Amino acid sequence: MHVTMLLKSELRRSAGVILGMALVLALALSLALATSLTERMLRASSAAATDDFDLLVGAKGSSASLLLGTVYLRDEPLGLVPAPALSSLINAKGVRWAAPVAFGDRTGDSPLVGTTRAMATLGGERPLSAGRVFAAPDEAVAGAGSGLKVGDAFTPMHGRAAGAGHAHEAASFRVVGVMPATGTPWDRAVLVPIERIWSMHAHEDDHAHGREPLEHWMEEDLTHLPGMSAVVVKPVSVADAYRLRQRFSTMSVTSPEGAVVNLMGVFSGEVLVDLYASMGSAARALSFITALTLAVALAATLITGVLLGRLRLPTLLQLRVLGAPRRYVGALIWLIVMTVVVTGAAGGLLIGWAIASGCAAWLADETGIVMAPALSRAEALPILLTLAAGALCALVPAWAAGRAKMT
Known part of the structure; x- marks a missing residue:
């Protein structure tokens, strides 16, 4: 009788035990x-979200908070950058485009970002997917994931967290354009003219601003303007980027209240490297724990193979009586254990992919960053x-079964 025929018979008889041990091994693997899929997916997706944010200029403080608040639109405590800093950026050599961003309001679950037209089109390099860029203080450009479309009107709420704050009763906006999907948190954002944000919070006459051309203030004295959360800068070249960072990391600007604000320039990529280093330590610790779990599962598989050999000892001895060589008996037990290992490895791949896909969906919902495991x-x-460790472990019960003595 060929060993595979007897293997099928033994697999049917011990199906429950074999599937149970395969499941334990699959869960461990x-x-x-x-862990590996989720960590790499998170690194790649979060890095892709910074592609349009080469250099960030903000008030001196936590570079991580500046990155999280500006690129990922998290609710971070950011100091105000006095408006005169923007004139220095706009006129600086090596700047392709620069755009201020002001946070603090929302519409529904979408953060409201006060900015300029350069941010909506990335300096004219990115066309909108629908409509046009705002051209009046009461117009807005919505992100692809905000749920707003051209023609919708909304009244913003003060505060970045849903369920908090109050409505700006005198302020309303009409959506005139929709940005293309980027797979980043900015898909949820709604962009409006920053001068309207200033007027909303200063309680000034909005209609007075409507009589002036949009962004006219960029060519005037900025010392009287409130300021902004950060400035997004797109340098012309890598050399320009380093030069600009050095310049703005040593600059101080006086606010309208007379306070001196020190600035800092940060590269999004460098801040991410530091964050990845912290995340990498946790991932290595988790990988060590999972490796121990996998070793325990393999040991359990080995024990299962030994026990199956003992339980099937009468059958194995009968085969020996009928003339079956030791290698035949050993091969049967080895194949049974390897069936557990191969089934567990295949199940582990499927379950691991399912877990990573679930993490991707949860993280996308929490952060707005589109992710997919690969x-x-x-x-x-x-x-x-x-598979290699399982093949070696399977030799132990196979050798023990082959060495069983006939009485």
């Missing part, structure tokens, strides 16, 4: 795979190691 050689390594 899935943790390692899900398999690579990094995931092939733990699977191959599991």
Whole structure:
């Protein structure tokens, strides 16, 4: 009788035990795979979100808060950058475009961002997917994921957190354009002229601003303007980027109240590297724990193989009586254990992918960053190691079964 025929019979008889051990192994392996997939997915997606934010200028403080508040639109405590800093940026050599951003309001669950037309079109390099850029103080450009479309009207709320703040009763906006989907938190944002944000919070006459051309203030004295949360800068070249960062990291600007505000320039990529370093330490600790879990699961598989050999000892001895060599009996037990290992490895890949996909959906909902897991050689390594370790472990119960003595 060929060994595969007997293997099928044994698999049917021990299906419950084999599937149970395969599930334990699959769950252990899935943790390692899900950790690897999620970490790489998070790194790639968060890095892609900074593509349009090469250089950020803000009030001196936490560079991480500046990044999280500006690029990922998190509710971070950002100091105000006095408006005169913007005139220095706009006129600086090596600046392709620069745009102020002011936070603090929302419409529904979407953050309201006061800015200029340069931010909506990335300095004219990105066309809108629908409509046009705002041309009046009461017009807005909505993100692709904000739920707003051209022609919609809304009244903003003060405060960035949903369920908090109060409505700006005298302020209303009409959507005239929609930005293309970017897969970043800015898909949820709604962009409006920054001068309207200033007037809303200063309680000035909005109609007075409507009589002036939009962004006329950029060519005037800015010392009387309130300021902004940060300035997004697109340098012409890498050399310009380093020169501008150095310049604005040593600059001080006086606010309308007379306070001296020190500025800082940060590269989004450099801040992410620091954040990744912290995240990497946690990921290594989790990988160590999952490796131990996987080792325990393999040990359990080994024990299962030994026990199956003992339970099937009468059958194995009968095969020996009928003339089956030791290698035949050993091969049968080895194949049974490897069936558990291969099934567990395949199940671990599927469960790990499902966990990573669930994490991607949850993170996208929480952060606004579109994510999707992608398999690579990094995931092939733990699977191959599991199969190799399983093949070696299976030799132990196979050798024990082959050495069983006939009485």
